[in-house]
Each structure stands twice: as structure tokens, then as C-alpha cells.
Amino acid sequence: MLTAQRDSLRLLRAILIASVVLPVALFSYAAWLSYRTNEANADRQIDKTRDIITEHALKIFESVQRSMAETAEIVRGMSDEDIRAAEPALHERLKRLAGGSEQIKSMWIFDSTGRPLVNTMQFPSPRPDLSDRDYFRAHRDQDIGLYVGRVLQPRPPFDGAPFFSVSRRRNTPDGRFAGVIQTSVLPDYFEGFYAKVGRDDGSFASLVREDGAILARMPEIDGGDVAVKPEGIVGQAIREGRSEGRMTTVSSLDGIERRVAFRKLPDLPVYVFAGLETSAIRSMWLAQIGAYLLVGLPATAALIAIVLLAMRRTQKLYEEADRRLVAENALKQAQRLESLGRLTGGVAHDFNNLLMVVGGSVQKLRRRHSDLQDIRSFDMIDSAVAKGTALTRQLLSFSRRHNVAAQAVDLGDAVNKFADVLRQSVRSDIGIVIEPPDQPVVVTIDPNEFEIALLNLALNARDAMPDGGRITISIHTETLKNFGPRRLSGSYAILSFADTGVGIPDDIRERIFEPFFTTKPVDRGTGLGLSQIYGFVQQSSGAITVESELGRGTRFDLFLPLSSETPAREDSKTHVPVFNGEAPKTLLLVEDHPDVAAVAADYATQCGFSVVPANCAEAAVEVLNRREDIDLVFSDIVMPGMSGLELARLIREHHPETPVVLASGYSDRSASALSEGFLLLQKPYTLENMRDALAQAQQQPATRPKS
Numbered sequence: 001m002l003t004a005q006r007d008s009l010r011l012l013r014a015i016l017i018a019s020v021v022l023p024v025a026l027f028s029y030a031a032w033l034s035y036r037t038n039e040a041n042a043d044r045q046i047d048k049t050r051d052i053i054t055e056h057a058l059k060i061f062e063s064v065q066r067s068m069a070e071t072a073e074i075v076r077g078m079s080d081e082d083i084r085a086a087e088p089a090l091h092e093r094l095k096r097l098a099g100g101s102e103q104i105k106s107m108w109i110f111d112s113t114g115r116p117l118v119n120t121m122q123f124p125s126p127r128p129d130l131s132d133r134d135y136f137r138a139h140r141d142q143d144i145g146l147y148v149g150r151v152l153q154p155r156p157p158f159d160g161a162p163f164f165s166v167s168r169r170r171n172t173p174d175g176r177f178a179g180v181i182q183t184s185v186l187p188d189y190f191e192g193f194y195a196k197v198g199r200d201d202g203s204f205a206s207l208v209r210e211d212g213a214i215l216a217r218m219p220e221i222d223g224g225d226v227a228v229k230p231e232g233i234v235g236q237a238i239r240e241g242r243s244e245g246r247m248t249t250v251s252s253l254d255g256i257e258r259r260v261a262f263r264k265l266p267d268l269p270v271y272v273f274a275g276l277e278t279s280a281i282r283s284m285w286l287a288q289i290g291a292y293l294l295v296g297l298p299a300t301a302a303l304i305a306i307v308l309l310a311m312r313r314t315q316k317l318y319e320e321a322d323r324r325l326v327a328e329n330a331l332k333q334a335q336r337l338e339s340l341g342r343l344t345g346g347v348a349h350d351f352n353n354l355l356m357v358v359g360g361s362v363q364k365l366r367r368r369h370s371d372l373q374d375i376r377s378f379d380m381i382d383s384a385v386a387k388g389t390a391l392t393r394q395l396l397s398f399s400r401r402h403n404v405a406a407q408a409v410d411l412g413d414a415v416n417k418f419a420d421v422l423r424q425s426v427r428s429d430i431g432i433v434i435e436p437p438d439q440p441v442v443v444t445i446d447p448n449e450f451e452i453a454l455l456n457l458a459l460n461a462r463d464a465m466p467d468g469g470r471i472t473i474s475i476h477t478e479t480l481k482n483f484g485p486r487r488l489s490g491s492y493a494i495l496s497f498a499d500t501g502v503g504i505p506d507d508i509r510e511r512i513f514e515p516f517f518t519t520k521p522v523d524r525g526t527g528l529g530l531s532q533i534y535g536f537v538q539q540s541s542g543a544i545t546v547e548s549e550l551g552r553g554t555r556f557d558l559f560l561p562l563s564s565e566t567p568a569r570e571d572s573k574t575h576v577p578v579f580n581g582e583a584p585k586t587l588l589l590v591e592d593h594p595d596v597a598a599v600a601a602d603y604a605t606q607c608g609f610s611v612v613p614a615n616c617a618e619a620a621v622e623v624l625n626r627r628e629d630i631d632l633v634f635s636d637i638v639m640p641g642m643s644g645l646e647l648a649r650l651i652r653e654h655h656p657e658t659p660v661v662l663a664s665g666y667s668d669r670s671a672s673a674l675s676e677g678f679l680l681l682q683k684p685y686t687l688e689n690m691r692d693a694l695a696q697a698q699q700q701p702a703t704r705p706k707s
Helices: 002-074 080-085 087-099 134-140 185-196 234-240 277-366 372-398 411-425 447-464 531-538 594-606 615-628 644-654 670-675 687-699
Strands: 104-110 116-119 147-152 163-171 177-185 205-208 212-217 244-250 255-264 270-279 407-410 428-435 440-445 469-483 488-498 541-548 553-561 585-590 610-614 632-634 660-664 679-682
Touching: 002 087, 002 177, 002 244, 002 270, 002 277, 080 087, 080 116, 087 116, 087 687, 104 163, 104 469, 116 205, 134 147, 134 163, 134 177, 134 440, 147 212, 163 255, 177 610, 185 205, 185 212, 205 407, 205 411, 205 610, 212 615, 244 447, 255 277, 255 615, 255 660, 270 687, 277 407, 277 541, 277 594, 372 531, 411 447, 411 469, 411 488, 428 447, 440 553, 447 469, 447 488, 447 531, 447 553, 488 632, 531 541, 531 553, 585 615, 594 610, 594 632, 594 687, 610 615, 615 632, 615 644, 632 644, 632 687, 644 660, 644 670
Parallel strands: 428 469, 585 610, 585 632, 632 660, 660 679
Antiparallel strands: 104 116, 104 177, 147 163, 163 177, 205 212, 205 270, 244 255, 255 270, 407 440, 469 488, 488 553, 541 553
């Protein structure tokens, strides 16, 4: 069963781990796949944007080149003077060419000194010296074809938006430098188009000269003439000789990382760029992951919660099953011990009667024979009777049928007073440490039984520590609630008796309180020590538990109910005077066992009584009703029909002047007899025991029945 429980819990733990690991693994794979897909989609989007702005740039430059080619064809073969003379017509003609294209700001014709001959902005054209402009200087020394200049600011007397120029050389018929035809192109036009194309967050587009000078850019950069660093995108592309490609780079202008696609325009020293910020790409990916999480997290959390709930409930069920199993085992053990107790109690009852007969008979024989050899035999019989009496006392303690003389006792004081006896009972290599409580701990117990219990524990601990060790006795109090198989509740004193011995194996731990069960050799113990302790704590309304670990020692905990009574002082105990046998009186002897009755009658006669026998309680009632000279009643408790206790109650009610002494070797009614104030003599008793009991009964005042 335990293996099945472990397997089921292990399976649930595996399911719990799988319910976490599997969704995480699936989510990780989905996230990786989504990341790759998102990257591919971003690259496609970037490539598409690059293709669009490439196509747009090519059309713009093609349009500009057509306008410039038409202008060159118009002024072909014309000298500077001819152009000045035709300035009004040329001005209008150029305005029509420039007006047809939104991207063209103005068109210009320059002479060989860099002064404007015709322009579309003013008429007549001012003649400032613009020979320092890049679009003029680039053509002065040689014919380089079409030239794309940097972004420039208008120079007075001209104004308007920044521009970059597209220019070509004018030659004389003989091939000499005659001037420049130039078109001013608006970067704003490109940037507006880029803004329309790249509407997504983080979009990027630009038009860049191959030397890194930026012609148009979205998002815009403050400043007119701006260039990227040579180690940037363009520089890397030029160094690698690539006309197009894709890369991830950090801008040297704004420090933003972007995924960028580029392409060089055919036959033009210009690159177009399109891209997305990596943070925007990541945001799109995270948005997708968020959607996955929005669906997956609740389902995963619900699955984990269900598995955890199943685990918790399964653990609780198993814990409850374990507790129930422990309780059932404890109940079975208690029932087993109870059955053993009843058996041993019954055996002890009959054994006590036998001991009574043997002991009384040997005393009678001792009086009649004085031979030394006979006396030795009598001594051996007396010794055997004493051992048998001790044995039956242990059996009755286990069966909780022993008549305890309970009184209020301070546990700490009792242990300290008995410490010397405990130290003498163990070897010198065993130390005894007593940890007394901070304040008195009072319990109601039989002090003699308690001392026997301590002695038995010490002897067991001694045998468990052949190489020496330490015994620790500690006392504390605790409030219990439904503790143990007996469900103890309330305030209890706990006496812990711990040793550092070899420990108790698990397979025999449940049997250690059984009578006659022992692991010691035959000549080392009877197996009744722990059973007597068990009976003592049970009869004291307490409990005993044991914890042990092989090689580390054993600890017994004795739970005893706390008492509010004040411990009795030793000097307050009264001593019963010995009956001197004066004035012989009549004793009614009630005993159903004839042999025991013969011994009791002999003892009573020796005490000076005239004995009237009765073999049952009913016969005793007839004698009391018939005779008035009965001075004392001595009755056994356990008899067929009416018990001795019931007889004693009738005598107290109808003959309160007649004292009653009860005797018992085993009876459930013994405690009741003591609690009701009757004198109780424990079988097997001796002549001295009987004499003291009868004398004490004679000293007691007459009792009246309680109303």
C-alpha cells in the first residue's frame, strides 16, 4: 500500500512537472518560431518598402534627367550672350519644366564663372557668384556626367526650402567648359513620400549619397548637411562592394538599432535605405507572444492548479489513511493489550488464591515443625511465594487490576528523592542527568508504583548501554488535545526518560509492552517491567509513548494528568496501631474458595478472633440477620452472586456499627471499594497484613450510609 501511495504521488509530481515544463517548452518553441516568422515578415516588409522607394527614386531622377536633357537641348549651340538675350523665353520655358514636377524646386543655367544666366525663381536673374557650390565645382575640371550634390541651404538673394542639386556640364561646340545646368530637388518631397510608405512605428527610409551624405531621411535629422560616418551602413556596403543587401546596425546619428535593407540606384551615386527599428520588430513579436500568453497562461495555470489540488487532496487522503492506519494499529494494539490484561488478570486471580493456600499452609506447617531441614524447605517455599506475589503484582499492574494507593505527588521531588536508588542500580560508566521543572508538577499516582516504573526503566536502559552512556530524566507540562490512541485532552505532566543505548528495532517496538515479551536471555529478565509501567500509567489515566533510533538511543514519555491537590507530607501519615488481640471478638469470614477460607480462618484465629464462616454473600446476610454478636466482617470481593462490595454496602446501610474489611486479588470493583472508604487487603496477604488490616478496621469509627 505504501508503495502504491508513493507511486501515485510520484506520478502526480511528474504530471505537475510536465504541466509546467511542457507548456514552457511549447511556449518557448512557439516563441522561437514566432520570432523567426516575425523576423522574416519584418525582412519582407523592409524589402518591400525598399523596392517601393527605389522605384520612386528612379522615377524622380529619371524625370529630373529628362528635364535637364531637354534644357540642354534648348541651349545647345547658344553662347552666354544668346542665353541672356533669350532669358525671358528661357525663364518661362524652365518654369514650365520645373512646374510639372513637385520634387523640383528650381532649374538653373550657369556660365563658366559660376554666375546664373537663367533660373526659374527670379527674373531677371540676379548674378551672384555661386562658383563655390559643389554642383558647379564638380564639373569645372572635367565632364563627370550627372552629379548629385549635397543638401544645401538657399543663398541670398534666393530663399526657400533646403535642396540638393542634380547637375550636368555645358560644353562649347569645341568641347570646352561653358557652364552648368542644375536642378534643385526638394528633400521634403522624398521625406513626405517616405512618411506615407512607412506608417508603422519605427519605420525608417533614407536617400544617401555613396559618400555618406544624407539627401532625405525619415525620421528627419536636425541640420541641413548631414552625413553618416564612413564605418556606417554605406561605408560597409561600399567596402564590401555590394549594391544591395540587408543588415542590422546602430545609427551613428541617433543611436537607434535598426534592421535595414539597402540598394544602390543604377548609374547614380545614390543609395536608398528602408528599415524598421529592432525595438519595433521586437514589440510586434512581444505582442504576438502576449496573445499566446493571454490564451496559454490561464489554461496552464488552470492545469497546474488542478494538478496541485489533486496532489494536495491525494496527500491529505493518504495522510488521513496513514493516520487511520496508525489509529487502527494503535487500537488493535490496545485491544490486544486489553485482552492480554484480562487474561493475565484472570490468571493472577487464581494464582493469588493458590499463593494464599501455599503461604498459609507453610505458615501452619512452620508452627508445627522445628526441624532445621524443614525450616529451610519452608524458607524456600516462602521465597517462592514472595516471588509469585511479586509476579502477580506485575501482572495485575499491566492488567490495571492492581489496587493502587494513589495520592498527590510532586514529580520533580519524587524523582530527586529516588535518584540515589537509580544511580545505585546502574553501572558507574552510566551517568544520570535529572532536569527538574522550574515549579512543582503535581500528579495523582501511586508513589510505590512510580518508583518501580523508574527502576524498571533504569534497568532496561542499563542493559541497552553495555559500553556506558547517559540517562536523561526531564519533566515538563503540556496541554494536549486528542493526543494518541486514548485521545488524551487537558493538562498533563510529561516525564521523559531517555538513554543513549542501542535502540529498539522497529519490528519489535509494538510488542515491548506485552507481558513476558523480552529480548533478554532467560536469566536476565521476565519481560514484565515495561508491561507493569504500561499498566501503571494506564491506571493513572495517562499514557506512555516510545521513540527509538537504532544506535542513537530510546526515549519513553510518561503522560500523567496534572492535579490541583497539595502533595501529602511524609510526617502527616498516620500509623495504624497493631491489634493486640484483647477481648476476643467474633469475625464473620465470607470466602467462596474453601482452601483460601481455611487459611484466612487460621490467620483470624491467630489474631484472636472467633471465626464464623460463610461461603457466599447471601449466607453472610442470613448470619447477620440471625446473630447480633458479629463484631467485624472480612469478605472477599469476587464471589458468585452478590459480590463482597455489594455485601459491604448492605452492612454499612443496615449495620453501620460493624466494620468491614474487603480482600481481593483481582477485581474491577477494587477502585470503587477504596473510593467508598472500605478497607481493602490485597491477596495474597500474610498473617501480619491481616492483623494490621483488622486492627485498622477496629480503630475506624462507625460509618453511616451516605444519603
